[in-house]
Amino acid sequence: xxxxxxxxxxxxxIDGALGTKEARSIVANVIEKxxxxxxxxxxxxxxHKENYxxxxxxxxxxxxxxxxxxxxxxxxxxIEELLDGEPIDKPTFGSVALGEKLAAMNRESKIESVxxxxxxxxxxxxxxxxxxxxxxPEVPIFVDAKCCAGVTPESHERAxxxxxxxxxxxxxx
Numbered sequence: 001x002x003x004x005x006x007x008x009x010x011x012x013x014i015d016g017a018l019g020t021k022e023a024r025s026i027v028a029n030v031i032e033k034x035x036x037x038x039x040x041x042x043x044x045x046x047x048h049k050e051n052y053x054x055x056x057x058x059x060x061x062x063x064x065x066x067x068x069x070x071x072x073x074x075x076x077x078x079i080e081e082l083l084d085g086e087p088i089d090k091p092t093f094g095s096v097a098l099g100e101k102l103a104a105m106n107r108e109s110k111i112e113s114v115x116x117x118x119x120x121x122x123x124x125x126x127x128x129x130x131x132x133x134x135x136x137p138e139v140p141i142f143v144d145a146k147c148c149a150g151v152t153p154e155s156h157e158r159a160x161x162x163x164x165x166x167x168x169x170x171x172x173x
Contacts, residue, residue, distance in 0.1 A: 001109050002039030003102065005132070006030060007118030007125050008046045009079045012065040012072030014119070022149035022156070023119055027076060029147045030117050034082040037115075040105075044095050044118075044128060045075060045087035057092065094127035099135035106136055113140045115171070117147030122159035129168050146172040 009030055010016075014023045034041050046066040052058040066073045068089075074080070075087055088098050105111060114136065116129045125148050133141050143163055150156030160170050 001105070002037070002112050003105070003114045004034065004037045004039060004041045005098065005114060005116050005118075005128065006034065006041065006043040006075075006079065006083065007116060007128055008044055008066075008120070009076050009118050010046060010066055010072065011074055011076060012070075013046070014076055016072040017063050017065040020149065020151070022153060026117075026119075026147055026149050027078070029144075031078055031082065033117055033144060033147045034079065039112075041082065041084045042098070042101070043075060043079075043083050043087040044098055044124070045073070045089050046124065047073065047089040047091055090124075093124050094131045096131070098128055099131045102132055103135045106139065111136060111139050113142060115142040115144060117144050119149055120155075121145075121148040121150035122155035123151065126159045126163055129163055130166060133166060133168060141168045142171050143168055144171045 012018055047068050048066050049068060052064055052067060053062055088095055114132050116125055118125055129141055129143055145160055150159055164170050
């Protein structure tokens, strides 16, 4: 079994509060990747509460985003329609729940590989790819560079290099 994890392809990260032209530019690539993927497609969803600005993350990044129940919190409609099941809500960059889900899936039926796509390469994609590597050290982990965007093009490239040094294979990079 192969797994594709689509990280935080939410309105606020694409064209909302923290949107960028780079994020907008990968939407079609992510849709194409999902449609052509032969396996299970999971997703994560950055999820914050109304008190976001009072949290450690909110004090470091004082831009309200992905507040639960808002339009910005929702996964881009064209992508959400293609997912297998509900997204995994995560209150921070990396999702332990995702790691646990992948480990449980692997116990039931061996996972052949896990591929990551989404936003942001240098924050949530790298955090979740490294968590997957920790939960599944013998399973190949891939990141599709054409289906990811970072906060900046430079931070995207740095994150890809960091993941490569941790034995995560970079596709289309």
